[in-house]
Structures are given as C-alpha cells and as structure tokens.
Amino acid sequence: EVQLVESGGGLVQPGGSLRLSCAASGLTFSRYWMSWVRQAPGKGLEWVANIKEDDGEIYYVDSVKGRFTISRDNAKNSLYLQMNSLRAEDTAIYYCVKDEGATMSFDYWGQGVLVTVSS
Amino acid sequence: DVVLTQSPLSLPVTPGQPASISCRSSQSLLYSDGNTYLSWFQQRPGQSPRRLIYKVSIRDSGVPDRFSGSGSGTDFTLTISSVAAEDVGVYYCMQGTHWPPFTFGPGTKVDIK
Numbered sequence: 001e002v003q004l005v006e007s008g009g010g011l012v013q014p015g016g017s018l019r020l021s022c023a024a025s026g027l028t029f030s031r032y033w034m035s036w037v038r039q040a041p042g043k044g045l046e047w048v049a050n051i052k053e054d055d056g057e058i059y060y061v062d063s064v065k066g067r068f069t070i071s072r073d074n075a076k077n078s079l080y081l082q083m084n085s086l087r088a089e090d091t092a093i094y095y096c097v098k099d100e101g102a103t104m105s106f107d108y109w110g111q112g113v114l115v116t117v118s119s
Numbered sequence: 120d121v122v123l124t125q126s127p128l129s130l131p132v133t134p135g136q137p138a139s140i141s142c143r144s145s146q147s148l149l150y151s152d153g154n155t156y157l158s159w160f161q162q163r164p165g166q167s168p169r170r171l172i173y174k175v176s177i178r179d180s181g182v183p184d185r186f187s188g189s190g191s192g193t194d195f196t197l198t199i200s201s202v203a204a205e206d207v208g209v210y211y212c213m214q215g216t217h218w219p220p221f222t223f224g225p226g227t228k229v230d231i232k
Contacts, residue, residue, distance in 0.1 A: 016148055035221075044211065044223055044224075044225050044226045045160075045168065045211055045213075045223040045226075047218075047219075047220050047221040047222070047223070048222070050219075050221075059218075059219040059220075060219070061219070061220045062220075095167060095168070099174075101176055103156065103158070103173040103177075103215070104150075104156035104169075104215025104216065104218065104221075105156065105158040105170060105173045105174075105213065105215050106140075106158075106160075106170060106213075106221075107173075107179070109167040109168055109169070110167065111167055112167055
C-alpha cells in the first residue's frame with residue numbers, strides 16, 4: 001500500500017522559512033515524479049511544484065518561484081519543500097502527491113500538513 | 120495557463136437521483152499523443168483528495184461504477200448515476216495536458232438536500 005506522510009508544518013511569521021518533508025513507502029520512490037499541491041483554508045487545490053525521478057527536471061507555479069525549492073532524496077524515499085520568504089497567502093494544507101506520468105495526473109495523496117503564516 | 124471552470128459550484132442532491140458536474144477548459148485538452156488528460160477528484164469532508172477518473176473517462180480501481188466521465192476538447196462532465204450519501208464532498212476537475220502548471224477547477228460542492 002502506497003503511503004505518503006508529510007511533516008514539518010506549523011506556525012511561522014511572514015518572511016520566515018519552513019521545510020516540509022514527505023516520507024514515502026509502498027512504492028519504488030525513485031521511479032516516479034512527485035509533486036506538492038496546496039489548499040488554502042476553505043479554498044480549492046493549487047499545484048505548487050514537481051520534480052522528476054532523478055532531479056533532472058523541476059517546475060514551479062509562478063507564485064512560488066524564487067521562494068520555494070522542491071528536492072528529493074531517493075535513498076531515503078523522501079520528498080522535501082523548502083519554503084522561504086513566506087507570505088500570509090502561503091497559508092494552506094500542503095499535500096505530498098505522487099505523479100502518474102502515463103495519465104498526467106496524481107494517483108496518491110498524503111494526508112497533508114498545515115502551514116500557517118501569521119504574526 | 121489553462122483555466123478550468125466548473126458548474127454548478129454548489130449541487131444539492133437527493134439520494135438515488137442522478138447528478139452531473141460540468142468542467143470547461145479555456146483551451147482544448149487534446150494532447151499531441153491523442154490522449155486527453157482530464158481527471159476528476161473527490162474530496163470528502165476532512166479528507167485528502169482522491170482521484171476518481173483519469174483521461175476523461177477511465178475509472179480508478181475501487182471507484183464505484185455509478186461514477187462516469189465523458190467529454191472531449193474543452194467540455195467535460197462527471198456524472199453520478201445514482202447519488203449515495205457517501206458522495207457528499209467537493210469535486211474537482213484537473214488538466215494535465217498543458218503543464219506546467221497543472222491546473223484545477225474551482226470545485227463543486229455536493230451535499231444532500
């Protein structure tokens with residue numbers, strides 16, 4: 001059974017930093033693209049970033065470019081999201097998500113971790 | 120970026136009755152390989168999203184056959200043939216044809232009348 005477990009969320013002040021982690025199990029992690037998708041409180045879903053199996057390609061939504069960095073450690077079956085210069089509008093639940101290349105879609109989601117940016 | 124619009128945004132339903140959600144794209148989602156990368160997700164209250172359908176009409180494993188997807192080009196529909204109480208939640212369409220970025224519709228909230 002595929003499991004994606006996020007950690008690292010919490011309350012941070014505007015301008016601050018936070019690093020999210022996602023521990024993957026039940027799959028050969030190194031074979032798949034992975035994404036982060038977020039959901040502001042009471043709002044819809046927004047794709048944030050994704051990373052290729054071998055780190056060879058990385059993409060971001062415009063609103064986080066230059067502030068967020070996605071990375072992975074295939075030896076540890078882990079995905080990360082380093083978030084710097086955080087803004088109130090980054091407040092959201094962040095989901096670790098497995099990409100499915102053949103469908104250009106997302107087939108497994110973690111339970112999510114809440115990030116709150118507030119003074 | 121591709122913009123997806125959904126209608127209605129709120130859908131009160133009666134158990135046992137059919138229900139449909141429309142998703143329209145700002146540009147065709149037909150990819151050069153002949154596939155159309157339009158997916159549907161269900162998010163029950165307090166839960167993570169769960170994919171129901173991918174490539175317009177293919178149901179994921181374990182998804183009840185009362186859920187079906189249809190459409191082409193820019194117009195797509197998710198249909199629930201006979202709504203069950205457990206179908207309450209928010210439904211999102213998502214496109215993967217023109218990424219980055221992947222984009223989602225605004226969501227349609229389904230609840231029981």
